[in-house]
Amino acid sequence: MEFDEYVAARGQQLVRLGLVLSADHHRAEDLAQTALMNAYRHWRRVRAMDDPHAYVRRILVNAYLATTRRSSSHETPSELDDVGHPEPDPSLALVEHDAMWQMLATLPTRERTVVILRYYEDLDYAAIATLLGIKDSTARASVSKALASLRAAHDPAEGHNR
Structure with a gap:
């Protein structure tokens, strides 16, 4: 499987896992991006594994755990004012x-x-x-x-x- 095929097949699943772990959509996207960047750097080795997704999922979980251990990760985002181009709220599905x-x-x-x-x-x-x-x-x-x-x-x- 090529990397772009993997991202198309599993990218949203990684974002969802990041969302469930962090409870923040933007942080979830960052976690998924971090996991995919790390996997891409070693993709030849990753795709040769029995379960490449398990490896990428582990990268994401480790990235999440690492950010929760850092004292600098205790940022609290402020509420944004309505900027005129509302995005659908991904948390509505979780109501x-x-x-x-x-x-x-x-x-x-x-x-x-x-x-x-x-x-x-x-x-x-x-x-x-x-x-x-x-x-x-x-x-x-x-x-x-x-x-x-x-x-x-x-x-x-x-x-x-x-």
């Missing part, structure tokens, strides 16, 4: 799930990442562990802890019953 996305955003970076990889990307625990460079049991424990936090945030009374 039904807004409460869940807000709760996901409250999770620590690692927990949010493992939940998204498990339930949004539908990866098994072994794949998550490989992608993040952690043990299988750590991936399971992180998902379990994150889900418990989400349950407690959704129903505070349930968190006290445990």
